[in-house]
Amino acid sequence: MKKRLTRDVKHQKIAGVCAGIANYFDLDPTLVRVIWIVLACMAGGGILAYLIAWLVMPEDSGQNDEPTIIN
Template identity: 55%
Template sequence: MRKRLYRAKDDRMIAGVCAGIGHYFDIDPTLVRLIWVFLFFGAGFGLLAYIICVIIIPEEY
């Protein structure tokens, strides 16, 4: 079975990006959210990166 990256519907907080990444890599979505906040928002371009991910990553069907 082929793994696909998608925005999750079941464990989403805002748009499901972090939950989808967590499901793809088989890790807890909360851990992905923490990493996202520290790495991306700490560097200053997190909001832009998140918006780009929302646009590019398809939603789970």
């Protein structure tokens, strides 16, 4: 299966960008969010990068998820 960088809207806090990056690199989403906040505060470019990623990254279609069994 081929990996795709997508926004994870199922585990999103704002737009799902950090959760999508965490899924792609098999990291904890909280770690990615903390790194992103530090970059935004220190360099200032993190906010612009987040907005660009929000616009460019497609939403996760959810087709790769396991089916949910409803009783």
